[in-house]
Amino acid sequence: MQIQSTVAxxxxxNIDTDQIIPARFLKxxxxxxxxxxLFFDWRYNSDxxxxxxxxxxxxxxxxxxxxxxxxxxxxxxxxxxxxxALTQYGLQAVLSTSFADIFKQNSLKNRLLPxxxxxxxxxxxxxxxxxxxxLQVTIDLPAQTLTWPGGPVVEFPIDLFAKDCMLQxxxxxxxxxxxxxxxxxxxxxxxISLNTLA
Amino acid sequence: xxxxxxxxxxxxVWDNHIVAQREGAPxxxxxxxxxxxxxxxxxxxxxxxxxxVKVRRPDLTFATVDHSTPTTPRNLPIVDQVAAAQVxxxxxxxxxxxxxxxxxxxxxxxxxxxxxxxxxLTQPGMTVVCGDSHxxxxxxxxxxxxxxxxxxVEMVLATQCLLQRPSKxxxxxVEGTLKPGVSAKDIILALCAKxxxxxxxxxxxxxxxxxxxxxxxxxxxxxxxxxxxxxARAGLIAPDEKTYEYIKGRKFAPQGEAWDKAVxxxxxxxxxxxxxYDHSVTIDADTLEPMITFGTNPGMGMAISGAVPDPASxxxxxxxxSLRKALQYMNLQAGQPIAGQKIDVVFIGSCxxxxxxxxxxxxxxxxxxxVNPGVRVMVVPGSQEIKRQAEAEGLDKVFKEAGAEWRExxxxxxxxxxxxxxxxxxxxxxxxxxxxxxxxxxGGRTFLASPLTAAASAVTGVVTDVRSL
Numbered sequence: 001m002q003i004q005s006t007v008a009x010x011x012x013x014n015i016d017t018d019q020i021i022p023a024r025f026l027k028x029x030x031x032x033x034x035x036x037x038l039f040f041d042w043r044y045n046s047d048x049x050x051x052x053x054x055x056x057x058x059x060x061x062x063x064x065x066x067x068x069x070x071x072x073x074x075x076x077x078x079x080x081x082x083x084x085a086l087t088q089y090g091l092q093a094v095l096s097t098s099f100a101d102i103f104k105q106n107s108l109k110n111r112l113l114p115x116x117x118x119x120x121x122x123x124x125x126x127x128x129x130x131x132x133x134x135l136q137v138t139i140d141l142p143a144q145t146l147t148w149p150g151g152p153v154v155e156f157p158i159d160l161f162a163k164d165c166m167l168q169x170x171x172x173x174x175x176x177x178x179x180x181x182x183x184x185x186x187x188x189x190x191x192i193s194l195n196t197l198a
Numbered sequence: 199x200x201x202x203x204x205x206x207x208x209x210x211v212w213d214n215h216i217v218a219q220r221e222g223a224p225x226x227x228x229x230x231x232x233x234x235x236x237x238x239x240x241x242x243x244x245x246x247x248x249x250x251v252k253v254r255r256p257d258l259t260f261a262t263v264d265h266s267t268p269t270t271p272r273n274l275p276i277v278d279q280v281a282a283a284q285v286x287x288x289x290x291x292x293x294x295x296x297x298x299x300x301x302x303x304x305x306x307x308x309x310x311x312x313x314x315x316x317x318x319l320t321q322p323g324m325t326v327v328c329g330d331s332h333x334x335x336x337x338x339x340x341x342x343x344x345x346x347x348x349x350x351v352e353m354v355l356a357t358q359c360l361l362q363r364p365s366k367x368x369x370x371x372v373e374g375t376l377k378p379g380v381s382a383k384d385i386i387l388a389l390c391a392k393x394x395x396x397x398x399x400x401x402x403x404x405x406x407x408x409x410x411x412x413x414x415x416x417x418x419x420x421x422x423x424x425x426x427x428x429x430a431r432a433g434l435i436a437p438d439e440k441t442y443e444y445i446k447g448r449k450f451a452p453q454g455e456a457w458d459k460a461v462x463x464x465x466x467x468x469x470x471x472x473x474x475y476d477h478s479v480t481i482d483a484d485t486l487e488p489m490i491t492f493g494t495n496p497g498m499g500m501a502i503s504g505a506v507p508d509p510a511s512x513x514x515x516x517x518x519x520s521l522r523k524a525l526q527y528m529n530l531q532a533g534q535p536i537a538g539q540k541i542d543v544v545f546i547g548s549c550x551x552x553x554x555x556x557x558x559x560x561x562x563x564x565x566x567x568x569v570n571p572g573v574r575v576m577v578v579p580g581s582q583e584i585k586r587q588a589e590a591e592g593l594d595k596v597f598k599e600a601g602a603e604w605r606e607x608x609x610x611x612x613x614x615x616x617x618x619x620x621x622x623x624x625x626x627x628x629x630x631x632x633x634x635x636x637x638x639x640x641g642g643r644t645f646l647a648s649p650l651t652a653a654a655s656a657v658t659g660v661v662t663d664v665r666s667l
Binding site: 012013024031046071075076079099101106110159161172176179183186 | 241358
């Protein structure tokens with residue numbers, strides 16, 4: 001899995017899931033149709049027209065598969081609607097210096113790469129993009145590297161199990177379902193048990 | 199697996215739930231209690247239907263509706279058709295898959311994190327999950343409780359397990375005695391301000407120290423509830439006599455001989471002498487002041503006697519820009535005292551502060567006083583059970599006589615999905631947990647604070663230190 005793309009830049013720290021997709025859009029019972037609601041309150045005027053100066057409304061960003069954001073991206077609620085909305089917009093990776101735990105898990109389950117960069121490389125990429133907004137980055141998942149012309153080779157960490165699942169198309173729920181015998185054995189000797197609810 | 203090495207309660211609960219651990223792979227972790235609500239579950243049930251898989255343990259699963267549900271009288275229909283469809287879908291899913299369900303009309307309906315403990319479902323040493331980041335609340339009982347996404351909800355429904363890697367351990371030690379007017383909410387807001395909204399990322403908190411021991415179970419829930427606002431997926435408190443006392447006799451608590459065995463087991467859970475943590479921080483309860491947020495994330499908080507910080511004082515350019523944007527959104531000036539800021543709405547409720555202790559605290563301030571005519575005050579109990587108990591104590595009369603609204607149970611204006619919301623530009627003092635932009639309604643501006651601070655501000659119409667009333 002290799003991603004080569006221009007980069008959309010959102011230079012904010014602590015971008016929370018209420019910004020990524022506001023709660024009022026979570027009343028849906030489907031996973032679909034969330035791309036248009038991505039960053040809704042930052043992206044649209046109150047009459048519903050797009051804000052021309054917001055990065056995700058620019059033609060360049062619309063072609064980008066990679067988003068560069070500030071520290072602690074995806075903090076807040078557990079809503080998986082956040083990675084659903086990001087991927088439906090067309091993004092395949094988010095670059096930050098850290099990600100909130102639940103968002104990171106949710107992203108990995110939706111083929112959205114949460115790439116953690118060291119602070120200096122993160123700052124260098126911001127600077128390079130300021131000079132050349134059309135700059136392309138290359139993300140190589142098997143090698144776990146992020147590169148761009150004139151930049152360093154940034155090795156990024158990723159959960160190796162999640163990486164294998166992504167590269168080999170492993171269904172995690174199917175993987176656990178296959179461990180039925182171990183689960184049954186655990187259930188048989190569980191140290192604490194709840195009064196039966198059902 | 200267990201060895202002679204001293205362990206924290208976090209490690210003990212983790213070790214007790216490992217079903218399988220393959221080299222290089224995350225642990226398969228057994229889940230004792232899975233709480234389900236209408237917003238983050240529909241797509242998970244669709245996934246089960248597509249796979250042709252049943253819910254493995256409906257007896258360890260429990261569903262209710264809270265987020266999309268109106269807090270208007272229950273004889274009225276759900277007007278929002280999209281919300282009504284979502285509520286109906288959970289009812290269908292619970293019926294189809296045989297899951298116990300407290301529906302919209304149930305006398306036991308309430309916020310999922312309020313009714314779990316209330317029903318005795320939440321118990322020490324358990325793993326508890328829910329498609330909701332405030333699942334951390336249940337950590338107050340010494341349970342390892344954390345929020346999960348919808349894919350993980352589907353996994354737990356199908357297998358009663360999660361694929362997990364252990365978190366780092368983080369001790370939050372709170373020593374001393376809280377002064378009058380200072381509460382559990384101020385402890386957790388102080389932690390958020392001290393370590394920041396990402397400070398606990400990758401960690402589970404254990405709250406320790408004399409100030410934590412002194413808290414009631416309801417107050418402990420307030421503290422654990424907002425672990426996620428300090429970045430930690432979970433936060434817990436070792437069980438003690440208060441914990442057992444709270445659980446005993448509740449509907450789903452162990453009874454008779456099973457109770458004695460349970461208590462014996464629970465007593466093995468507290469952190470061993472000599473166990474170490476990956477990180478630690480100390481908060482001094484003696485000097486703690488009532489806290490309030492001024493910005494657009496829960497880490498942007500300060501003592502209520504303080505002044506709004508100046509972005510120019512931030513050395514990191516991104517942090518400076520974040521603070522500048524936050525103050526612009528909040529329409530606050532650097533250097534301005536936060537006390538005295540005019541407000542439009544007070545919200546007393548949410549899984550953070552909607553229990554009897556919270557309602558009693560708010561009522562103690564509002565009794566014999568009137569809400570400022572310029573302020574709308576909503577009091578939303580965490581469950582229908584709490585609503586009845588509060589009414590039995592006459593708290594509803596105190597609120598109504600003061601000029602506040604007394605409503606039905608639900609998440610309400612914490613997340614503003616159900617029609618309870620701020621208008622653009624309005625300011626609220628809210629006992630909820632998030633002050634993100636638009637969290638309480640598009641364009642709304644939130645100050646997070648304790649029920650005491652919220653009630654005091656309701657009386658004056660401006661942000662008010664309860665001790666100044």
